Amino acid sequence: MAEPQAIESQLDAITSANLPGTMLIRCRSVVTTLAAIGCAAQTRRNLMIPPRNKQSQSAGDNSTQIVVQGDYYAGITEERAREIARGLIRDALESFTVEARAEAERRIAAFDERLINLLAEQESLHAFREPSVQLLVAKAQKSAAGTERGDDYELLARLLEDRIERGSSRTVRAGIDRAVEIVDKLDDDALLGLTAFHTFLMLYPVSGSVNVGIGVMEKIASIFDWDRMPSDAGWLDHLDILDCVRTNQVGSLKKFIPFFSERVPGYFSHGTMANSEVFRDVARICGEHKVGIPITEHELKEGFVRFPATGLGAWSASIEQADVPVVVRGALVEAAKLLGVDEVDESTFGRFSELVDETAPMFRRAITWWDSIAGAVSVTSAGSVVARANAKRLDSSGVTSPLWN
Numbered sequence: 419m420a421e422p423q424a425i426e427s428q429l430d431a432i433t434s435a436n437l438p439g440t441m442l443i444r445c446r447s448v449v450t451t452l453a454a455i456g457c458a459a460q461t462r463r464n465l466m467i468p469p470r471n472k473q474s475q476s477a478g479d480n481s482t483q484i485v486v487q488g489d490y491y492a493g494i495t496e497e498r499a500r501e502i503a504r505g506l507i508r509d510a511l512e513s514f515t516v517e518a519r520a521e522a523e524r525r526i527a528a529f530d531e532r533l534i535n536l537l538a539e540q541e542s543l544h545a546f547r548e549p550s551v552q553l554l555v556a557k558a559q560k561s562a563a564g565t566e567r568g569d570d571y572e573l574l575a576r577l578l579e580d581r582i583e584r585g586s587s588r589t590v591r592a593g594i595d596r597a598v599e600i601v602d603k604l605d606d607d608a609l610l611g612l613t614a615f616h617t618f619l620m621l622y623p624v625s626g627s628v629n630v631g632i633g634v635m636e637k638i639a640s641i642f643d644w645d646r647m648p649s650d651a652g653w654l655d656h657l658d659i660l661d662c663v664r665t666n667q668v669g670s671l672k673k674f675i676p677f678f679s680e681r682v683p684g685y686f687s688h689g690t691m692a693n694s695e696v697f698r699d700v701a702r703i704c705g706e707h708k709v710g711i712p713i714t715e716h717e718l719k720e721g722f723v724r725f726p727a728t729g730l731g732a733w734s735a736s737i738e739q740a741d742v743p744v745v746v747r748g749a750l751v752e753a754a755k756l757l758g759v760d761e762v763d764e765s766t767f768g769r770f771s772e773l774v775d776e777t778a779p780m781f782r783r784a785i786t787w788w789d790s791i792a793g794a795v796s797v798t799s800a801g802s803v804v805a806r807a808n809a810k811r812l813d814s815s816g817v818t819s820p821l822w823n
Contacts, residue, residue, distance in 0.1 A: 494543040503530040510559040522563040529562035529571040565602035576807035593799030608653040616805035622681040626726035628717040639780035662801030669794030682728040688758040689716040689724035707749040718766035725757040
């Protein structure tokens, strides 16, 4: 199973959220540095601005200068991409009779238009120069010819986009190659179930706040139509036949909250009381290094405080990016360990469930649906790329798009 992907864009929430009862005493240098990380990430996003259409060039004697008006993608313009696609259509149409060719050509043209528009937006039209991409486009055109569902054309285009983004991985290539073959065979509801399952399997918050984390999961859950979510066993059998999942009725799927606690153990940690010996040890360590005591009120245990992170790994990664002295980093990590940031207290599950009921109705529906799945389920490479592509297609607001990167 692939490692879950962290959500970089939520890092700012750790420091910017106005959490009730927060008891965080910050060292000025640490706060300034951590804030700089958020600013740098925002700056990187803000600097992703398309280049202006201004052209300037010079050349020496006996040189040839070529000026292209408009956007230019490493030798492939939108017009040239359409020419390439039309050339590939001829191969795709060879297997059809005269009676079927007109409809097949219409469907392929609809897919080609979505693909080229998507790649133009991503400035990825240069990928048409790659022979392996052209082979996959030709295969996708044949799948497009076999389906009347307009959503399938978008899904195929998203799969091609994923192939261009992550094509260096042979595992990803193999999964996408298989996924392109089965798009026209996937049942709508089964595809929805696969996408929801894989999304909640892979995505989780990085904010140190339980309330912010629940809010993130609520936004993710809100992209799905839970009234349409499959509930019978047939959808998993269908996906198993198409090599999207592997099912085992002998085993069982871990319930969602225990599973989620393994992803964000800091939310469910034991913590400590503010006047405990553990707290005094943390205060002493931080005092020796002139570092503020990093604690917050434990949202799931009344009267307790905890380390404000999803887990030791996430916290260590964040402070390693900061310009913080090694000895200070060591002190903060030691404090996190003393507060049991990676040790799950199962008694917190009940209060977490209550908070979800109170604040996140769509996340609650996701949890209930997950817990209703019978047997053990694992997602294959083909199922993973299909689910990822479909999640991007469903998410018109762009809530999850940056989370998959």
